[in-house]
Amino acid sequence: MIRIRLDVIMAERKMSLNELSEKVGITPANLSILKNEKGKAIRFSTLDALCKALDCQPGDLLEYKEE
Amino acid sequence: MNLLFKVAYLICRILFILVIPIALFGILYHIAYVFFPHSNFAASFGNFEPIFSYLTIEFEKQLDLFMKTEIRTLSFIGTVSLFILALFVLRILDKLFQNVYKHSLFMEENVNLFYKMGILILSLGTIFCYIDGLLFNKTIEALHITNASIQFSNFSYLDSILSGAVCLLIGAALKVAVKAVEENKYTI
Numbered sequence: 001m002i003r004i005r006l007d008v009i010m011a012e013r014k015m016s017l018n019e020l021s022e023k024v025g026i027t028p029a030n031l032s033i034l035k036n037e038k039g040k041a042i043r044f045s046t047l048d049a050l051c052k053a054l055d056c057q058p059g060d061l062l063e064y065k066e067e
Numbered sequence: 068m069n070l071l072f073k074v075a076y077l078i079c080r081i082l083f084i085l086v087i088p089i090a091l092f093g094i095l096y097h098i099a100y101v102f103f104p105h106s107n108f109a110a111s112f113g114n115f116e117p118i119f120s121y122l123t124i125e126f127e128k129q130l131d132l133f134m135k136t137e138i139r140t141l142s143f144i145g146t147v148s149l150f151i152l153a154l155f156v157l158r159i160l161d162k163l164f165q166n167v168y169k170h171s172l173f174m175e176e177n178v179n180l181f182y183k184m185g186i187l188i189l190s191l192g193t194i195f196c197y198i199d200g201l202l203f204n205k206t207i208e209a210l211h212i213t214n215a216s217i218q219f220s221n222f223s224y225l226d227s228i229l230s231g232a233v234c235l236l237i238g239a240a241l242k243v244a245v246k247a248v249e250e251n252k253y254t255i
Binding site for chain 2: 026030031033034039040041042043046
């Protein structure tokens with residue numbers, strides 16, 4: 001399954017959900033869905049904005065783990 | 068453009084209200100002739116004439132055909148089918164246009180509305196069209212035309228079968244589109 005490591009990266013960058021929300025232009029509610037792995041899909045544009053705001057690669061945010 | 072849907076659902080609502088008294092009159096008219104043919108109530112409506120097609124044929128003397136119980140019953144079934152169909156379709160269209168105006172076309176509820184409309188047109192529409200054609204055919208058989216012959220092919224019910232099937236197909240297509248929109252909605 002695909003795991004999202006948004007919480008890890010945010011902790012590493014010491015960035016709050018609201019701060020990230022302002023930077024990427026996505027509501028805290030939707031970011032929370034992503035962070036808690038409740039989302040079903042992610043847009044390339046969202047991934048692009050997250051990578052830009054967190055200064056990381058898509059691979060840092062997503063990882064594949066066997067169930 | 069959005070205003071168009073508001074106008075559409077308001078028209079459907081007004082038509083629905085207007086059709087109710089006409090439907091009640093039509094049904095009462097038939098109930099009187101089918102169940103109480105010799106009552107004063109039936110006599111108050113005058114001579115019985117089934118309502119069929121868009122053609123008005125006025126006979127100088129009431130036809131014996133129209134006195135037959137089976138013809139009156141057929142006319143009753145046709146009228147009930149027509150008015151139930153009209154009222155339900157108007158209600159469904161009202162709800163559909165209201166949904167499009169207030170929310171979106173791509174809703175699960177609209178899929179069900181298209182399915183309901185398709186089934187209604189397919190069943191009640193076909194019953195009405197077939198009975199209508201049958202009554203019309205029997206009536207023109209009673210005409211005496213000297214220099215011509217008339218033959219009526221009762222195929223008009225195929226229109227309602229096709230219309231109902233098209234509504235069901237639109238419903239099925241909309242279901243796929245709604246699924247795609249829902250998927251997209253949960254994409255962040």
